[in-house]
Amino acid sequence: MIDHAELISEYLDDRITAARFDDLQTVLRSDPALRRQLLDRAVIDQHLREPISLTTGSESDDSAWWNGYNEVDSQSPAHHSWRWQPVAAMAALICLVGLIGLITTTTNSPQQPAPAAVQGPSAVALLTNSHGAVFADDSQPTSLGGRLSAGPIRLVSGTAQVMFDSTAVVDLVGPCEFEIVGPNRGQLRHGEVRAFVPTAASGFTLATPHGSIVDLGTAFEVTVDPPNDTIVRVIEGRVAVLDINGLNRNFLAGDEVSLNDQGIASVRQNLLIVDVESNSGHEYTIEHHALNEDAPAHSDRNYQWNGLDDSGMPAALHGADYVRTAMSDKNKYDLHVTVTLSRPARLYVFLSDRCPVPTWVTEQGFVDTGWKIGLDAAAGGKPLAIGPGQSIDVPYTIWAMNVPEAGRVTFGPVQAEPNPQAGTYGIAATPLPENDETTGLSKPALQPQ
Amino acid sequence: MTEQKRNELFARHWVKAQPVVMTYLLTILRSASDAEDVLQSAALKAATKIDQYDPERPFMSWVMAIARHEAVDHLRRHRRDRLVFAPDLMDQLAADAELLTDQMTDRKLALAECLEALVDRSRSIIAMRYRENLSIQKMADRLSMTPNAIYVALHRIRETLARCIQDRLTPPQEKTGD
Known part of the structure; x- marks a missing residue:
């Protein structure tokens, strides 16, 4: 049979x-x-x-068995829940928005009857994705594809993605209190959002207690912490910021603006690394103009970058933007880390001398600079040392490539096979000198946005 | 229909349809990368032809027909050597796949729970295959098993998962007959 x-x-x-x-x-x-x-x-x-990670309660869980499946999970499964990673969903959503943009540019607009499944008269947006989203109330639909009316969305935890009828997409990060105001307008009362605004939705406006941001094309991130301030980070393109006094200023990719109830409080410009995303459950944070001796190396370990000897780390790296990566991802064999650069840059990756160079490094176009940097990992219980050449536990080789235009570059996994000696790489960027033809660095494989 | 309405219409329907279309494409193409390629081309085709969609009819049937056409076209261009289902069976499977529309999320959540219930070794085998994308031969080398034993192990684990998912999705009264 x-x-x-x-x-x-x-x-x-x-x-x-x-x-x-x-x-x-x-x-x-x-x-x-x-x-x-x-x-x-x-x-x-x-x-x-599909990418899945294991979480415990509201925070990411280091014991995700996808990441370290050869280790026995010592935590009770009863406390676990699965969630699908936001990165993949965001990629799908961006794809969707791209498709819609395509419709906009390639088709006419013949008059046809409206679809049978008609929404309420004030519906102006669509819930296009959510991940572990917990809403404070049911005033808005919470199922995917649900039509959202003008009104508040109170997200307790998780993420939710809203696509306005204009095709502007806003990614809400809980806890967050957001309000849909109109088909191309929202208000953030508290928390963090990221806005991705295609050309068709240019003019998308986000109001906060401290002012308004008008997108003039592409992407920005806003964090509101009332009563303190509003932080606006321009990831791509250009935004206009209107402060509480009515003062209007334009800002470009790489700019960070702080607004409070007095007006524009501070401006940081020319930030090179403006965004970092990963498929990890661990935190990846950007440190601007901060790579120097004793700089914290990772988001999840108290380790430091230092020069290998008394001469210090390579001078070209002083003051570079860098990413604090997650050491816990050293055995994550499908790791992807994507950084967004606001302008042309020289991008560096620090690779541990204890493990083979991953194939993607040369495939991407990185070349070995011959420079070294050291990791002070406080091994053996010794305290972290101060200054270069002290207490270096692991030497790292510095690879680099020139990135000739603003855009996104993706880094791969640390290694392909288990190796307990491995360490997660470091990432740094410095401005690319104009007309620089002396480096011999090969042209990178760039992923333009 | 205005441009905005047209965009809304497509976005609203596609969000729900995409997982089912992907299941159908994986069923008839087997290769995940092929299925993803065809999914993209089907989405593009559906988006550009949304004006031709009659909102009085099921979107899923309309988009599934597009996906089937794109898959056949893909197979004709790229995979002449493969064993491919006959057209009538492709149609039957498309119709059957549509019935999954309202169950995809529940199935996904049930799978997550069932994965947690697996023993460690089974989870390791699944992770090697689906997360590391290791070939059967590499898995066999790593686990000191024969390739055929790996196939058998994968088959058994997936059957275990399938039974577990079915069990979780079946209401208690149906299970007990009460």
């Missing part, structure tokens, strides 16, 4: 013989339950391929 489940496995694993394939087709034609079994198996395959 034929084992149908085995037949389905052979088919999906692409190892079925022609004769067995004919058998499968024959039984599938006559057996709806078996067709359903085949589809169910495909659903499992599909979901297993």
Whole structure:
């Protein structure tokens, strides 16, 4: 007797013989339950391929077995919940927005009847994605594809993505209190949002207690911490910021503006690394103009970058923007870290001398500078030392590439095989000198936005 | 229909349809990368043809027909050597896949719970295959097993997951017959 489940496995694993394939087709034609079994198996395959991480309560869990599956998870599964990573969802959403942009630019607008599933008269946006989202109330639909009316959205935790009818997309990060004001306008009362604004939605306006931000194309991030301040970070393109006094100033990618109830409190400009994303559950943070001796190296360890000897770290790196990466990701074999650069830059990656150079490093276009930097990891219980050449535990080799235009560059995993000696790489960037032809660095593989 | 309405219409429907279309494409193409390529081209085709969609009819059927057409076109151009389902069976599977529309999220959540219930070794095997994308031969080398034993192990684990998911999605009264 034929084992149908085995037949389905052979088919999906692409190892079925022609004769067995004919058998499968024959039984599938006559057996709806078996067709359903085949589809169910495909659903499992599909979901297993998607990025999933394990979380405990509201914070990311270091013991995610996808990341360290060869280790026994010592925590009780009862306290765990699964969530799908926001990165993939954001990519899907950006893809969707791109498609909509395509419609906008490639089709006419013939008059047709409105769709049968009509929304309320004040619906002006769509809930396009959510991840572990917990809403404070049910005043708005919480299911994907739900039409959102003008009014407040109170997100207790998780993330939710709202696409305005203008096609502007706002990613809400809980806890957050946001209000949909109109088809191309929102208000952030508290918390953090990221706005991605395609050309069609240029003019998207986000009000905060301390002023307003008008997007003039592309992307920005806003954090509101009432009653203190509003921080606006321009990731791409240009925004106009209107402060509480009515003063209007334009800011460009790489600018960070702080607003309070007095007006514009401070401006930092020419920030090079303006965004970092990863498929990790761990934190990746940007430190601007901050790479110097004793700079904290990782977000999850009390380690420091230092020069290998008394001469210090390479002078070119002093004051560089850098990313505090997560040491806990050293065994995450599908790690992706994407940095967004506001302008041309020389991008550096520090690779531990204790493990082989990952193939993506040279494939991306990085070249070995021959420079070194050291990690003071306070090994063996000794205290962190101060200054270069003191207490270096692991030497790292510095690789670099020139990135000739603003955009995104993605870094891969630390290693492909288990290696307890490995360490997560460091990332840094410095401005690319104009007309620089002396470096010999090869042209990078850039992923333009 | 205004441009804005058209955009809304597509976005609203596509968010819900995409996982089911992907399941269907994986079923008939088997290769995840092929399925993703065809999913992209189907989305593009649907977006540009949204004017031709009759809102009185199910969006899922309309977009599934587009996906099927794109998949056949892909197979014709790239995969002449593969064993491919006959057209009538592709149609049957498309119709069956549409019935999954309202269950995708529940299935995903159930899978997450069922993964947690697996023993460590089974989870390691699944992670090697789906997270590291290791070949069967590499998995066999790493685990000191034969390739055939790996296939058998994967088959059993996936069957375990399938039963677990089914169990979690079946209401208690149906399970007990009460």
